[in-house]
Amino acid sequence: xxxETYTARRAALRAxxxxxxxxxxxxxxxxxxYLANPYPFRQDSHFLYFVGADLPDLAVLLLxxxxxxxxxxxxxxxxxxxxxxxxxxxxxxxxxxISLHAPVDTLGARIADLTAAGVRLHYLPPYRADRTLRLAExxxxxxxxxxxxxxxxxxxxxxxxRSIKSDAEVAQIEDALAVSHEMYLAAYPLxxxxxxxxxxxxxxxGVALAHDRAQSFLPIVSxxxxxxxxxxxxxxxxxxxxLLVDSGTEGPLCYASDITRTLPVSGRFDPVxxxxxxxxxxxxxxxxxxxxxxxxxxxxxxxxxxxxxxxLRAMGLMKGDEEEAVSVGAHALFYVHGLGHMLGLDVHDMxxxxxxxxxxxxxxxxxxxxxxxxxxxxxxxxxxxxxxxPGLYFIPALMERWEAEGKHVDFIDYARARQLVGFGGVRIExxxxxxxxxxxxxxxxxxxxxxxxxxxxxx
Amino acid sequence: xxxETYTARRAALRAxxxxxxxxxxxxxxxxxxYLANPYPFRQDSHFLYFVGADLPDLAVLLLxxxxxxxxxxxxxxxxxxxxxxxxxxxxxxxxxxISLHAPVDTLGARIADLTAAGVRLHYLPPYRADRTLRLAExxxxxxxxxxxxxxxxxxxxxxxxRSIKSDAEVAQIEDALAVSHEMYLAAYPLxxxxxxxxxxxxxxxGVALAHDRAQSFLPIVSxxxxxxxxxxxxxxxxxxxxLLVDSGTEGPLCYASDITRTLPVSGRFDPVxxxxxxxxxxxxxxxxxxxxxxxxxxxxxxxxxxxxxxxLRAMGLMKGDEEEAVSVGAHALFYVHGLGHMLGLDVHDMxxxxxxxxxxxxxxxxxxxxxxxxxxxxxxxxxxxxxxxPGLYFIPALMERWEAEGKHVDFIDYARARQLVGFGGVRIExxxxxxxxxxxxxxxxxxxxxxxxxxxxxx
Numbered sequence: 001x002x003x004e005t006y007t008a009r010r011a012a013l014r015a016x017x018x019x020x021x022x023x024x025x026x027x028x029x030x031x032x033x034y035l036a037n038p039y040p041f042r043q044d045s046h047f048l049y050f051v052g053a054d055l056p057d058l059a060v061l062l063l064x065x066x067x068x069x070x071x072x073x074x075x076x077x078x079x080x081x082x083x084x085x086x087x088x089x090x091x092x093x094x095x096x097x098i099s100l101h102a103p104v105d106t107l108g109a110r111i112a113d114l115t116a117a118g119v120r121l122h123y124l125p126p127y128r129a130d131r132t133l134r135l136a137e138x139x140x141x142x143x144x145x146x147x148x149x150x151x152x153x154x155x156x157x158x159x160x161x162r163s164i165k166s167d168a169e170v171a172q173i174e175d176a177l178a179v180s181h182e183m184y185l186a187a188y189p190l191x192x193x194x195x196x197x198x199x200x201x202x203x204x205x206g207v208a209l210a211h212d213r214a215q216s217f218l219p220i221v222s223x224x225x226x227x228x229x230x231x232x233x234x235x236x237x238x239x240x241x242x243l244l245v246d247s248g249t250e251g252p253l254c255y256a257s258d259i260t261r262t263l264p265v266s267g268r269f270d271p272v273x274x275x276x277x278x279x280x281x282x283x284x285x286x287x288x289x290x291x292x293x294x295x296x297x298x299x300x301x302x303x304x305x306x307x308x309x310x311x312l313r314a315m316g317l318m319k320g321d322e323e324e325a326v327s328v329g330a331h332a333l334f335y336v337h338g339l340g341h342m343l344g345l346d347v348h349d350m351x352x353x354x355x356x357x358x359x360x361x362x363x364x365x366x367x368x369x370x371x372x373x374x375x376x377x378x379x380x381x382x383x384x385x386x387x388x389x390p391g392l393y394f395i396p397a398l399m400e401r402w403e404a405e406g407k408h409v410d411f412i413d414y415a416r417a418r419q420l421v422g423f424g425g426v427r428i429e430x431x432x433x434x435x436x437x438x439x440x441x442x443x444x445x446x447x448x449x450x451x452x453x454x455x456x457x458x459x
Numbered sequence: 460x461x462x463e464t465y466t467a468r469r470a471a472l473r474a475x476x477x478x479x480x481x482x483x484x485x486x487x488x489x490x491x492x493y494l495a496n497p498y499p500f501r502q503d504s505h506f507l508y509f510v511g512a513d514l515p516d517l518a519v520l521l522l523x524x525x526x527x528x529x530x531x532x533x534x535x536x537x538x539x540x541x542x543x544x545x546x547x548x549x550x551x552x553x554x555x556x557i558s559l560h561a562p563v564d565t566l567g568a569r570i571a572d573l574t575a576a577g578v579r580l581h582y583l584p585p586y587r588a589d590r591t592l593r594l595a596e597x598x599x600x601x602x603x604x605x606x607x608x609x610x611x612x613x614x615x616x617x618x619x620x621r622s623i624k625s626d627a628e629v630a631q632i633e634d635a636l637a638v639s640h641e642m643y644l645a646a647y648p649l650x651x652x653x654x655x656x657x658x659x660x661x662x663x664x665g666v667a668l669a670h671d672r673a674q675s676f677l678p679i680v681s682x683x684x685x686x687x688x689x690x691x692x693x694x695x696x697x698x699x700x701x702l703l704v705d706s707g708t709e710g711p712l713c714y715a716s717d718i719t720r721t722l723p724v725s726g727r728f729d730p731v732x733x734x735x736x737x738x739x740x741x742x743x744x745x746x747x748x749x750x751x752x753x754x755x756x757x758x759x760x761x762x763x764x765x766x767x768x769x770x771l772r773a774m775g776l777m778k779g780d781e782e783e784a785v786s787v788g789a790h791a792l793f794y795v796h797g798l799g800h801m802l803g804l805d806v807h808d809m810x811x812x813x814x815x816x817x818x819x820x821x822x823x824x825x826x827x828x829x830x831x832x833x834x835x836x837x838x839x840x841x842x843x844x845x846x847x848x849p850g851l852y853f854i855p856a857l858m859e860r861w862e863a864e865g866k867h868v869d870f871i872d873y874a875r876a877r878q879l880v881g882f883g884g885v886r887i888e889x890x891x892x893x894x895x896x897x898x899x900x901x902x903x904x905x906x907x908x909x910x911x912x913x914x915x916x917x918x
Contacts, residue, residue, distance in 0.1 A: 030489055032501050033804075034811040035586045037676050039498045042491050080856035081795070084686035127494045129589035133602060143592060143602065198671035206665015212657035212692050217496050227543035233671050336540070345492075352493040397539035 001052060001168060001253065007097030009050050009161065014062060016157035020120030023111070023138075024050055026058035028130050040214055045345035045352075046124060048254055049162055051096045059107055060098065064119060069100040071107045111138050122151035124158065127352040155353050156361070162350055163342065163357070164383035169255060170433055170442065173343065173385060176213070176257035177431065177443025179249045183207045184261065184446050188456050191243055191263050197221045198233035200245065208249040216256035216347040219247035225262065225425030226393040228337065241265040242273060242424045248347055256347040258387050259446060260429030267457045272315075272423070274450055276392055279311025280426045281449065283390040287339060288432055291380060291388070291439040297358070298377040301339040304390040305331045305370075312392070317420070320411045330411035332370025333402055336395070340387035341375040343431050348375060349385075384434040385442070391427030394420040460511055460627060460712065466556035468509050468620065473521060475616035479579030482570070482597075483509055485517035487589050499673055504804035504811075505583060507713055508621055510555045518566055519557065523578060528559040530566045570597050581610035583617065586811040614812050615820070621809055622801065622816075623842035628714060629892055629901065632802065632844060635672070635716035636890065636902025638708045642666045643720065643905050647915050650702055650722050656680045657692035659702065667708040675715035675806040678706035684721065684884030685852040687796065700724040701732060701883045707806055715806040717846050718905060719888030726916045731774075731882070733909055735851055738770025739885045740908065742849040746798060747891060750839060750847070750898035756817075757836040760798035763849040764790045764829075771851070776879070779870045789870035791829025792861055795854065799846035800834040802890050807834060808844075843893040844901070850886030853879040 013022065026047045029038040043054045051060050051070070059071040070093040075086065093101040102110075114121060121139070126132040126146060136143045165173070183204040190200045201221040208215060218231045225244030237243060243265055248258040262277065264270075269277055283304040290303050305326045312318040312334060318325060325331055342349035342357060350357045355365060358376035366372055376386060394417065403414040428448060432439045447456040472481065485506045488497040502513045510519050510529070518530040529552040534545065552560040561569075573580060580598070585591040585605060595602045624632070642663040649659045660680040667674060677690045684703030696702060702724055707717040721736065723729075728736055742763040749762050764785045771777040771793060777784060784790055801808035801816060809816045814824060817835035825831055835845060853876065862873040887907060891898045906915040 030498065031587050032498075033504050033586075034807065034809075036810060037806065039489065039491075040677060045492050077856070077860065081854055082686070082688045084683060084689065085856070127492075128490050129587070129592045133588045133592060136602070143595070196669075196671075199669045202665050202667070202669025202671075205668050206661050208661070209664050210655075210658045210661025212655075212661075218499060224543060227541075229541045230543065347496065348493065350493075351495060395540055397536070397544070401536065 003095055003097035005168070006050060006052050010062060010068065012161055013050065013157055014066070016160065017122055017151070017153050020122055021064060021114050022062040022154060023121055023123045024060040024062070025123070025131060025134065026051070026053070027056060028134070029056045030130070042214065043254065045254070045350070046158060048345055051098070053092045053096055054254070057104055059104060061107070061110060067100065068098045069102055069110070070096065070098045071102050071104040074103045108138050112140070122154040123149070124154060125150045125352060125354070155356050159350055159353055159356050162344060164381065165344060165385050165433070169344065170385065172251035172253050172255035173257060173431065174442050175251040176216070176249050176255055177259070179208055179211050179213055180247070180257045180259045181444050181446055183247065183249065187245060188458070191237065191265055191457055193237055193239045193265055195237050196233070197223065197235050197237065197243070200243065201233045204247055213249045216248035216250050216258065219245070221245050221247070223265070223424060225427065226395045228393070237265040239266045240270065242426065244425055244427055246427065246429065255345055256343055257443070258343055258347050258429065258431060260389055260427045261446065261448070261453070262426045262428065263453060263457060268454050269450055272420070275311065275315055276423070277426050277450060279308050280390055280392050280428050282311060283307035284388055284428045284430070287388050287390065288430070288439060288441065291432060291434060292437065293382050293434060294379055296377060296379045297339065297386065298374060300388070301371070301374050302326060304339050305335055308335055308390060308392055316413055316416050318411055319413060325411040328408065328411070329368045329370050330408035332368070333398060333408070333412055334392045334394070335390060336370055336373070336393060336398070337391065338371070338374030338376070340389050340429070343385045343387055351375070380434045382434055382436050385431060386434070387429055387431055389427055389429030391425055393425035394423040396421050462554055462556035464627070465509060465511050469521060469527065471620055472509065472616055473525070475619065476581055476610070476612050479581055480523060480573050481521040481613060482580055482582045483519040483521070484582070484590060484593065485510070485512070486515060487593070488515045489589070501673065502713065504713070504809070505617060507804055510557070512551045512555055513713070516563055518563060520566070520569060526559065527557045528561055528569070529555065529557045530561050530563040533562045567597050571599070581613040582608070583613060584609045584811060584813070614815050618809055618812055618815050621803060623840065624803060624844050624892070628803065629844065631710035631712050631714035632716060632890065633901050634710040635675070635708050635714055636718070638667055638670050638672055639706070639716045639718045640903050640905055642706065642708065646704060647917070650696065650724055650916055652696055652698045652724055654696055655692070656682065656694050656696065656702070659704065660692045663706060672708045675707035675709050675717060678704070680704050680706070682724070682883060684886065685854045687852070696724040698725045699729065701885065703884055703886055705886065705888065714804055715802055716902070717802055717806050717888065717890055719848055719886045720905065720907070720912070721885045721887065722912060722916060727913050728909055731879070734770065734774055735882070736885050736909060738767050739849055739851050739887050741770060742766035743847055743887045743889070746847050746849065747889070747898060747900065750891060750893060751896065752839055752841050752893060755836060755838045756798060756845065757833060759847070760830070760833055761785060763798050764794055767794055767849060767851060775872055775875050777870055778872060784870040787867065787870070788827045788829050789867035791827070792857060792867070792871055793851045793853070794849060795829055795832070795852060795857070796850065797833030797835070799848050799888070802844045802846055810834070839893045841893055841895050844890060845893070846888055846890055848886055848888030850884055852884035853882040855880050
C-alpha cells in the first residue's frame with residue numbers, strides 16, 4: 001500500500017478516538033528454543049494495517065495535536081556487516097506517511113512525559129507475554145495491571161475500520177487464495193492409500209514457502225477430521241478414509257486465505273460419504289446464497305444447520321422437525337462449531353480483540369453447545385470478508401456422552417449414529433466477500449462438488 | 460528414549476546439584492498473531508533431555524529426598540471432543556520414569572511451600588517472555604528479579620551432562636542428517652539461473668515437513684552469502700552467483716542437524732570461485748583432521764584461519780606471515796565468524812545457558828573481531844558433537860571500513876579485495892562427533908568437493 005493509505009487509516013482512527021495518545025506496538029522477534037533462534041517473524045496485524053512496516057521492534061505513537069512518531073532500532077555500522085544494507089528508519093517512516101522517527105529506546109521516556117502531563121494512553125490488549133512485559137515496562141506497571149488499562153474505545157474503533165475491506169485488501173486475500181489453489185494441485189496426487197498425512201502437508205507447505213509465503217495458521221491435514229483441534233500429521237491414509245485439509249497462506253502484505261476441502265483417499269466417495277458430503281455442500285451453498293448485507297451471520301449459521309439437519313434426517317441420523325431440532329441445538333452433536341469468522345490480516349480476523357469483532361455491543365454469545373462457538377453473529381456489511389465452513393463430524397466421545405445423558409433423543413437416532421464411529425468428519429470452506437447486493441466467492445474455484453473432487457483426485 | 464534413560468539423567472543431575480529443589484519448565488504454546496493461533500510447538504530442550512514429554516504446559520519438580528512430580532494440564536471431557544483421545548498425565552509421567560503427577564495449577568502452591576520451608580529453588584535462565592512471566596508468578600517476584608535467582612550451579616551441571624552425547628543421541632542427529640541429505644537432493648535441480656531463492660528454500664523445507672520434521676533454525680538460502688544474518692529469500696539466482704545454503708532439521712526427538720553447502724548457480728565454479736571454495740574446503744578438512752579429545756576448539760579455529768590465510772595469500776588477497784596475520788586478526792576481514800558450535804537438542808546447543816557452554820569457568824571470550832564470535836573454545840571431549848563451518852566472505856561495508864581505518868595493511872591487499880565486491884561468500888559445514896581417538900563426520904556424505912558439487916548440479 002502507498003503512504004497515503006496508511007496516513008488515511010490513521011486519520012480515520014484518530015477521528016474515532018480523538019482524545020489522548022494512541023500507542024501501536026509492532027511485534028518483537030519470538031525465540032523458539034533460545035534467544036537467537038527465532039520463529040519466522042510475523043508483524044502484528046494492527047501494526048501492518050495502520051503502519052505497514054514489516055520488521056521487528058517498531059512502535060508508533062499518535063500524539064495529541066496530530067503528531068505521529070515511528071520508533072525503531074537505529075541502524076549501527078555493525079548492522080551493515082551482519083544484515084547488509086537496509087532502508088533506514090526515516091525511510092520506513094516515510095513509506096508509512098509518518099514524518100517523525102526516533103530511537104525505540106526513547107519510547108519509554110515519551111510515554112512517561114505523556115503520563116506526567118495527564119494524557120490518556122490508548123493501547124490494545126496484549127496477546128503475547130512479550131507484549132505484556134513491554135507494556136508493563138513502558139507504563140511502569142506490574143504485568144497484571146496491563147489488562148486493566150486496555151482501551152475499549154480503541155478496540156471498537158479498530159474493529160469498525162478493519163472489518164470493511166478495501167478492494168486492495170480483497171486483492172491481497174485473492175493473491176493468497178491463488179497460492180492456496182496451487183497448494184491443492186500439489187496435494188491431489190499425494191492423497192493415496194499408503195501415503196502419510198505429512199506428505200500432503202509437506203507438499204502443500206512447500207508450495208507456499210516456494211512463493212516465500214507463510215502459513216496463516218497450522219494446517220489441519222488429517223484422516224481424523226472429527227478431531228477438530230488436530231495438528232498432527234502422523235497417520236497413514238487408508239482406503240476408505242476421508243482426508244480433511246484445512247489450510248491457508250498469506251499474501252505479500254500478510255492477508256490470509258483459509259480453505260477447507262475433504263478428499264476421499266481412495267479417489268471416490270463411498271455412498272455414505274457421498275451423502276454426508278452432499279449435505280455439507282448443500283448447507284455451504286445455501287449459506288453463501290443467503291449472504292448479503294443486513295443478514296446476520298447467525299442467520300446464515302442457522303440456515304446451514306437446518307440444511308444439514310435435513311440431510312441427516314434423510315439418512316436416518318436425525319428425526320423430527322428440523323427447525324425445532326436446530327432451535328434446541330440437537331444438530332450440534334454433528335455440527336459442533338460455528339459457520340465461520342471474519343478473514344483479513346488474521347485468519348480469524350482481529351480475534352485478539354475478542355467478541356467486539358463478531359457481536360454487537362451489549363450482545364452476549366449464546367451458551368448453547370455449538371452456537372457458543374460461533375465467532376461472528378452480527379449483521380453483514382458490504383466489504384466484510386468471511387469464511388463459510390459448515391461441517392459434520394462423528395465424534396465418539398461426544399456421541400457417547402450425549403447418548404448416556406439421553407440428550408435430544410427425539411431428534412437423534414443414536415443407534416444409527418453409532419454405526420458412523422470411525423467415519424471422521426467433512427468440512428467445506430470458502431472465503432466470501434459481502435457485496436452491495438449479495439456475496440462473491442473469492443479466488444479461482446477449487447474443486448468442490450463430488451464430481452469435481454473425484455475428477456481432481458483422478459478417481 | 461525409555462523411562463530408565465530419563466530417570467538416570469535426572470539422577471545424575473540430582474547428584475550434581477544435591478541441595479534444594481530443581482524446577483524444569485516445559486514450554487507453553489507461543490501465539491503468532493493472536494492467542495489461539497500458535498507457532499508450531501517446540502518443547503524446551505532441557506525438558507526434552509530430562510523428561511522427554513513433548514507437549515505444552517508441563518513442569519517437573521525434583522524435590523529434596525528424591526521425590527519427583529510431573530505437573531500438567533488435567534484432561535477434561537471436552538479435551539476428548541476437541542483434541543481426541545491422548546495419553547493421560549499419569550501415562551506421560553510413567554513414560555518419563557516419574558511416579559507422581561499433579562495438576563499444573565498446583566505448582567505455584569508447591570513452590571510457595573518450598574520457599575516457606577527455606578528450600579532453595581534451582582531454575583535455569585528464561586529465554587522467552589512467557590517463561591519470565593511464569594517464573595515471576597511462581598516465585599511471587601517482579602519479572603526483573605527472575606534473572607537474579609538463576610542457579611549457576613544448575614546451569615553448570617546441565618552443561619556438563621548435555622555436552623556428552625550418548626550413542627542414542629548421536630543416532631538422533633544422524634536421523635536428522637538423513638533428512639538434510641534428502642533436502643539437498645531436492646535442492647540441486649532448482650539451483651538454476653532465473654529461479655528464485657525461495658523455490659530452493661521451499662523445496663527443501665517441504666521435504667522436511669513431508670517427514671513431519673521441523674527446521675532446527677530459519678534456513679539461509681541466499682546468493683548474498685556475505686550477509687551473515689540473512690533470512691530473506693527474494694533474490695533471483697543469476698549466472699555466476701554462488702548460492703549459500705545453511706539449513707537443518709530435527710530428528711524424531713528434536714535433535715538438530717546443521718549443514719552448509721555453497722553451490723554455483725551456473726553449475727560450475729568459475730576460476731576465482733573455485734580457488735576461494737578450495738581454500739575454505741582445505742580449512743574445513745584441516746580442522747576436522749585435527750579434531751580429537753584434548754585439542755581446544757579455539758585451536759581448530761586457528762588451524763582453519765591459517766589454512767584460509769594461506770589460500771588468500773596464494774590469490775594475492777592477503778600477504779605476510781600467516782601465523783602473524785592470524786594472531787593479529789587480519790584474516791577476520793574475510794573469515795568473520797567462529798569455526799562452529801556444539802550441536803544437540805539445539806542447533807547452537809544450550810545457547811540459552813550462555814558462555815558456560817563453550818568456555819571453561821573463569822575464561823572470557825576474546826574481544827578481537829572474529830575470535831569474539833567463537834561460541835566454543837574449550838577442550839574437546841569424546842561425545843561432543845560440534846559443527847565445523849569455516850567460511851570466507853567479501854562484505855563491502857566491512858572492507859570499506861577497514862581500508863578507511865588503514866587496518867592490517869601489512870596483511871591485506873585492499874586493491875585486490877575490492878575486485879571481489881559482489882562475490883558473496885562461501886561456507887562449508889559438517890557435523891562431527893569427537894571420538895576416543897579423533898572424530899567422525901556424521902551422516903551420509905553430502906557432495907562437498909568441487910567435483911562432487913558440480914556433478915550434483917549436473918554442471
